[in-house]
Amino acid sequence: MRIILTKFLFLIILLENNFAQTSIEEVYSLANKLFENKNYFDAITEYKRVNYFDTKKEYSFDTNYKIGLCYKYGGFYENSIQYFYDALKYSKNFDNTFEIKTQIIRVNILRKTIDRAFQLCNELEKDVLFQSKTDEINYWKGWCYIFNDDWNNAELTFAKTYLGKDIYLLAKKVNKEKLSVTFAKVISYILPGSGQIYAGKYISGLLSLAWNLVAGYFTINSFLEQRAFDGIIVGELVWLRFYKGNVENSENFTIDKNLSITNNAMKFLQEEYRGLKP
Numbered sequence: 001m002r003i004i005l006t007k008f009l010f011l012i013i014l015l016e017n018n019f020a021q022t023s024i025e026e027v028y029s030l031a032n033k034l035f036e037n038k039n040y041f042d043a044i045t046e047y048k049r050v051n052y053f054d055t056k057k058e059y060s061f062d063t064n065y066k067i068g069l070c071y072k073y074g075g076f077y078e079n080s081i082q083y084f085y086d087a088l089k090y091s092k093n094f095d096n097t098f099e100i101k102t103q104i105i106r107v108n109i110l111r112k113t114i115d116r117a118f119q120l121c122n123e124l125e126k127d128v129l130f131q132s133k134t135d136e137i138n139y140w141k142g143w144c145y146i147f148n149d150d151w152n153n154a155e156l157t158f159a160k161t162y163l164g165k166d167i168y169l170l171a172k173k174v175n176k177e178k179l180s181v182t183f184a185k186v187i188s189y190i191l192p193g194s195g196q197i198y199a200g201k202y203i204s205g206l207l208s209l210a211w212n213l214v215a216g217y218f219t220i221n222s223f224l225e226q227r228a229f230d231g232i233i234v235g236e237l238v239w240l241r242f243y244k245g246n247v248e249n250s251e252n253f254t255i256d257k258n259l260s261i262t263n264n265a266m267k268f269l270q271e272e273y274r275g276l277k278p
Contacts, residue, residue, distance in 0.1 A: 040070035061090035077111040106278040117144045135161040151175040164275045174265045181254045188250040195250025199257050208246045
């Protein structure tokens, strides 16, 4: 009798385990369908349900990874990084580990914690396990430079990888088109209006040059005619004002020009670039 009871209990446990496993598989399948249909927050609920019942942790890498992606696509970057790190604990192989670490870099780029993204890229570069992944690491480091508005280093970094030829050409183009704010200010000190012309504001630059010439003429002429008081007043209130305004306008116009170039490049990356994005 005892033997029969033992077998009966064993059979019940076996059936319960099989039922539980089947239920987990069904929930996991449902979660994947929701994920594929971009119902990310519903998918999160189902993936978390799988995590709860998956006592053997067979699905832990996949579920935490997918939850991380769902939060990423939903713009909840802190949650995304948390679940990516959870997935890292259950990494099954070298490729899984690298994928998770690059995803964390990508989320840091998106949330504009660029220093952290650079730090993670540098850690991957120094890790001997990922020496074969240099191209991928440089690709994401190039994106870090883009979001840091450092197009010169972006160009140099993308030149090191075979990935993303189009984005390399874009970085090269932007780097060539962007103007030097320092240069604009220096030439404005030397020749008023020239910095504004350099920034593409031709009429403003010519007007600035004209006003400085006129104000300078009256200032110098006043001193030559021994009207020192008039010369000081005109120099202080008119010429100096136009001269300083010329330098400030040169700086502002150059910054605005660079911002326009950068914004156009970012718009292209967002709407037209077909390569891998953060």
